[in-house]
Every structure is written in structure tokens, then in C-alpha cells.
Amino acid sequence: MKKHDLDNLRGRVDELNVKVLELINERTSLVQEIGKVKEKQGVNRYDPIREREMLNALVESNNGPVPNGVLEQIFKGIFMSALEIQEDDIKNALLVSRKRKAEDTIVNVNGLEIGNGTPSFIFGPCAVESYEQVLAVAESIKSKGLTMLRGGAYKPRTSPYDFQGLGLEGLKILKRVADETGLSVVAEIITPSHLEEALEYIDVVQIGARNMQNFELLKEAGSFNKPVLLKRGLAATLDEFIHAAEYIVSKGNSQIILCERGIRTYERATRNTLDISAVPILKQETHLPVYVDVTHSTGRKDILLPTAKAAIAVGADGVMAEVHPDPAVALSDAAQQMDIPQFDEFYAEIQKFMNTHGS
Ligand code: PEP
Ligand code: MN
Numbered sequence: 001m002k003k004h005d006l007d008n009l010r011g012r013v014d015e016l017n018v019k020v021l022e023l024i025n026e027r028t029s030l031v032q033e034i035g036k037v038k039e040k041q042g043v044n045r046y047d048p049i050r051e052r053e054m055l056n057a058l059v060e061s062n063n064g065p066v067p068n069g070v071l072e073q074i075f076k077g078i079f080m081s082a083l084e085i086q087e088d089d090i091k092n093a094l095l096v097s098r099k100r101k102a103e104d105t106i107v108n109v110n111g112l113e114i115g116n117g118t119p120s121f122i123f124g125p126c127a128v129e130s131y132e133q134v135l136a137v138a139e140s141i142k143s144k145g146l147t148m149l150r151g152g153a154y155k156p157r158t159s160p161y162d163f164q165g166l167g168l169e170g171l172k173i174l175k176r177v178a179d180e181t182g183l184s185v186v187a188e189i190i191t192p193s194h195l196e197e198a199l200e201y202i203d204v205v206q207i208g209a210r211n212m213q214n215f216e217l218l219k220e221a222g223s224f225n226k227p228v229l230l231k232r233g234l235a236a237t238l239d240e241f242i243h244a245a246e247y248i249v250s251k252g253n254s255q256i257i258l259c260e261r262g263i264r265t266y267e268r269a270t271r272n273t274l275d276i277s278a279v280p281i282l283k284q285e286t287h288l289p290v291y292v293d294v295t296h297s298t299g300r301k302d303i304l305l306p307t308a309k310a311a312i313a314v315g316a317d318g319v320m321a322e323v324h325p326d327p328a329v330a331l332s333d334a335a336q337q338m339d340i341p342q343f344d345e346f347y348a349e350i351q352k353f354m355n356t357h358g359s
Contacts, residue, residue: 024078044093044100051079095249096242096256096286105287107227107255109203110184112147114227114257115289119354120318122186122229122291123343124150126333127163128170131177136325138181140340144347148204149174149183150320154190155332156210163331171201178203186229192220199226209234209261209296212244222251231259231293234272238281245288258282258290259320262297271299271336274307279314289317299336305346309353321346 035045058075059068066074092099107114114120123141128134128151138149153170155163166173174185184203189195190211198205204227211217212233221228228248232241245256260279262272274297282290292311294304308319324330324337338346 024081027078028081046090046093048093051076054079091239091242091285094242094246095254096245096288098285098287101287103287105254105256105289107257107289109148109227112184114291115317119312119316120148121146121347121350122148122150122318122320123323124148124186125152125324125330126295126322126337127152127155127331128166128173128187129331131173133325134173134177135180136340137323137343138177138183140323140343141183142181146347147182147184148186149178149181150186150206150322152188152332154188154194156188156190156208157332168197171198175201189217189221192216195220195224199224203227204229204257207231209236212236212241215247218244218247219251222248222253225253225255227255227257228253229257229259229291231261232263232275232278234264236263238278238285241278242282242286245286254288256288257317258286258288259293260290260297260316261293270297270303272297274298274310276307276310276314279311279316283315290315291318291320292316293320295320295322295333295336301336301338301342304338305349308346308350312350312354313357319350 038045055072055075058071062068062071091097094100104115106116112120123146124137125133134149134151141149151170151174153165153167153174155165157164171187174187177183178185185201186204186206187198187202188206188208189198190208195205195217205221205224206229207214207217207221209231210233212231213236230245230248233244236244241258245258248256260275260282262270262274265273267273274292274294276292279290279292282288292308294307294311298304298307304321308321311319322333322337323340323343325340327334327337327339330337
């Protein structure tokens with residue numbers, strides 16, 4: 001190829017560059033006009049569904065030689081620049097966002113309203129071990145006028161050699177105790193394939209910290225009409241936590257309780273570090289109720305009470321803690337579960353605190 005041929009080709013590329021630029025600018029002006037109309041209508045400017053549709057249409061009319069993957073990348077860049085998307089626009093478009101829905105979501109668990117301004121409580125053993133064990137805790141819960149009982153039937157354990165839970169048998173025990181006492185059951189489900197069957201036995205589906213980003217489980221939980229208690233991942237940012245909740249809501253189920261359960265930090269004085277500031281942040285950013293699990297966040301019985309008080313003071317909609325009739329012989333989390341007299345005292349102190357602080 002002669003030099004002047006190359007110059008000629010380069011010249012044409014330069015011309016095209018300018019034309020492409022002009023077209024991008026023309027497009028940007030149009031999108032800005034659309035943005036103004038949307039603003040007047042109070043509609044969010046960022047519309048991911050419309051963006052997907054535009055990309056699909058482009059891919060369909062692409063005759064090459066640009067590969068579809070590259071085409072998508074180029075146009076995503078163009079869309080971004082046109083919208084001048086700030087992080088906030090994307091965040092505000094989420095279904096869980098407070099910007100999208102200003103009123104608090106109230107999660108109804110058999111008539112108990114979670115998120116209505118009065119803190120509620122979830123107590124129960126770490127794992128279901130026997131009918132007698134669960135019943136002993138349930139009776140203590142009931143005697144306090146409380147209505148929610150927790151218990152793990154499927155336990156996600158660090159070691160495969162540790163007690164993994166009684167499985168379906170555990171759910172049956174929970175259901176039997178619930179029927180006998182009138183309490184509602186909160187239990188963790190660890191795989192999408194267990195979910196439908198489990199719904200016969202439980203009232204609230206717990207998705208544990210280790211499964212916060214099990215997206216198939218989140219989507220499956222979103223496709224049923226059952227309240228979900230979603231726990232924050234061991235090392236999840238609040239943004240990741242909020243997006244995990246979005247997975248559930250995006251499938252149609254907005255009955256979600258977010259649960260702060262401590263995150264992993266360098267601190268070893270507690271099992272995890274309770275991120276108390278997560279509570280007001282999640283309350284501000286989303287319309288969902290927020291719980292604090294004082295057992296797994298601290299891993300210490302001696303500070304359950306002050307951390308529970310802190311949770312309520314900072315605006316939590318409720319507190320979760322583990323109670324076992326004989327913690328010394330518990331098959332999981334033996335060191336951190338309260339026994340029944342400790343539970344009595346804990347709850348009496350919490351009630352005193354709520355009475356003097358207007359909750
Ligand atoms: C639990 O609540 O039983 C549990 C296992 O907690 P986490 O998922 O927060 O570790
Ligand atoms: Mn536990």
C-alpha cells in the first residue's frame with residue numbers, strides 16, 4: 001500500500017470520527033430533553049429496561065463486522081455519557097429504594113406488623129435439636145407475649161463435620177411446636193430446591209449470611225408470597241446487601257426484613273463487628289424494616305443487652321437473639337446462646353429500656 005493510500009484511508013476515518021461525534025452529541029441532546037420531560041413527570045431518568053431493549057434492537061440490526069459484545073460495550077458507553085449517570089440515579093431506581101417508595105414497608109407475619117414503629121423480637125435456638133428443646137424455648141417466648149420463634153433446621157456450618165441440622169425433620173418439629181403454641185416460625189433455607197416444600201412448615205424464610213449472594217435462592221424466595229428475613233453477608237457492603245434484597249423484590253416479593261448480623265473485621269474481641277450504623281443507613285436508603293441479630297454479631301452473651309439497646313435506640317425494627325434451654329450441650333453456637341433465666345432477664349431489661357425510651 002502506498003503512503004498516500006494510507007493517508008487517504010486515515011483521512012476518511014478522521015471524517016467518520018467527527019460524524020460519529022456529531023451523532024453522539026445529537027443523541028445526547030435528545031436524551032437530555034427526555035430527561036427533562038421525565039423529571040417533570042417525577043419519573044426516574046435511568047431506565048435499565050429501556051436500555052436493554054435498545055441494546056437488543058441494536059444487536060438485531062448489526063450486520064458486522066463489529067462483534068455484538070463490542071457493540072454492546074460501545075453503546076453502553078454512549079448511554080452512560082448521554083445520561084450523565086451518577087451512582088445516585090441507579091441507586092434511586094431500585095425497587096427497594098426509599099426514593100422509589102417513601103413509606104415504610106410493613107412485613108406482616110401472621111398479623112404481627114414488623115416495621116410499624118414498635119420493635120419486635122425473634123428468639124429461639126441456633127439449631128433445632130429436639131421437640132422438647134424447641135418447645136421449652138417456645139413456651140418461654142409465648143409467656144412473654146411474643147410471637148416469633150426461630151430455629152435452624154438446615155445449618156450452614158464452617159466445617160462439613162459439624163452438625164448440619166435435622167433438615168426436614170427439624171422443620172416438622174418447628175411446625176408442631178408452632179401449632180401447639182400459636183407462634184410463627186422463622187427458619188433458614190439454604191437451597192432453592194428446599195424452598196417450596198419448606199413453605200408448608202415456616203412463616204418467615206431466613207436467608208443466611210453465607211447465602212446473601214446466592215442469587216438463585218434470592219430469586220426463588222422472591223417468587224413466593226412469604227416474608228423473607230435476609231441477613232447481611234459476612235463481608236458484604238451495604239450496597240451489596242441492598243442489591244441482594246433487590247433480587248427478591250424484583251421477582252415480586254417485597255415482604256423483606258433486612259438483618260444486620262455483624263461483619264468480619266480485624267477485631268477479635270467479638271465474633272463479628274456489629275455495624276450499628278448500618279441500621280440508620282438501611283432505613284434511609286430503603287423502605288424495608290431492619291433487624292439486628294445481637295447473637296451472631298457479638299458472639300458474646302455479656303454484651304447482648306447493651307447491643308440490643310443500641311439497636312433499638314438507633315432505630316432498628318427488631319432484635320434477634322438465640323436462646324437454648326441448655327446452651328452448654330447445644331450442637332451449635334454453644335457459647336453464645338442464652339439459657340432461659342438469662343433470656344427472662346434480657347427481655348425484662350429490654351422492656352424496661354423501651355418503656356423509658358418511648359418505644
Ligand atoms: C443463624 O441465624 O442461624 C445464622 C446461621 O446466622 P448467620 O447466617 O447470620 O451467620
Ligand atoms: Mn447460631
